[in-house]
Amino acid sequence: MKIFFFRHAETKLDFDRPVSEWILTKRGHEDAMRIAATGIFDSVQRIISSDETKAKMTAQYVCERLDIELESTEELNELYRGKESNMTQEEYRQAVKQFFENGQALDWESLDSLQSRVTSFIDSIQTTSEVNNVLIVAHGINLTTYFAQLQGVLDTAFERWKKLKFCAYGIVENGIVVRDIVL
Numbered sequence: 001m002k003i004f005f006f007r008h009a010e011t012k013l014d015f016d017r018p019v020s021e022w023i024l025t026k027r028g029h030e031d032a033m034r035i036a037a038t039g040i041f042d043s044v045q046r047i048i049s050s051d052e053t054k055a056k057m058t059a060q061y062v063c064e065r066l067d068i069e070l071e072s073t074e075e076l077n078e079l080y081r082g083k084e085s086n087m088t089q090e091e092y093r094q095a096v097k098q099f100f101e102n103g104q105a106l107d108w109e110s111l112d113s114l115q116s117r118v119t120s121f122i123d124s125i126q127t128t129s130e131v132n133n134v135l136i137v138a139h140g141i142n143l144t145t146y147f148a149q150l151q152g153v154l155d156t157a158f159e160r161w162k163k164l165k166f167c168a169y170g171i172v173e174n175g176i177v178v179r180d181i182v183l
């Protein structure tokens with residue numbers, strides 16, 4: 001089985017809403033549409049995204065191109081970050097660093113919990129899906145963690161996360177990374 005992974009497009013920071021409700025910027029819509037139009041995902045037969053708006057909006061462009069109905073699940077949602085508060089970008093970056101280095105930050109979901117949640121869902125797709133090519137649209141920390149785990153480089157996850165771009169994509173075939181999501 002080949003699983004394509006696609007990080008959601010650029011989002012508009014809106015601290016009046018929960019992060020899970022953030023929407024794409026104009027550039028985010030343009031980038032998601034452009035990537036979908038390249039045909040990279042044309043062999044995909046099933047599309048599953050996080051249940052969060054930004055991931056569903058990103059996935060919708062591929063769904064429209066391929067005429068496939070979008071499925072969504074909470075299992076792919078962003079790292080649960082507890083009570084949300086306004087953080088500066090530097091404070092957020094430091095919290096992510098702590099999360100990757102110590103397995104826990106603030107009142108966020110733990111690294112072990114995130115790994116278990118995402119990996120269990122992907123494993124279930126691999127064992128139950130009736131199609132060969134699946135697209136998963138999710139979030140930066142989730143995808144960084146999953147790809148680092150598969151490649152045995154969790155100790156470099158924070159550095160990898162800093163390099164991950166919006167609309168990045170990677171491919172895992174039969175449990176092997178054939179295109180890293182972090183280039």
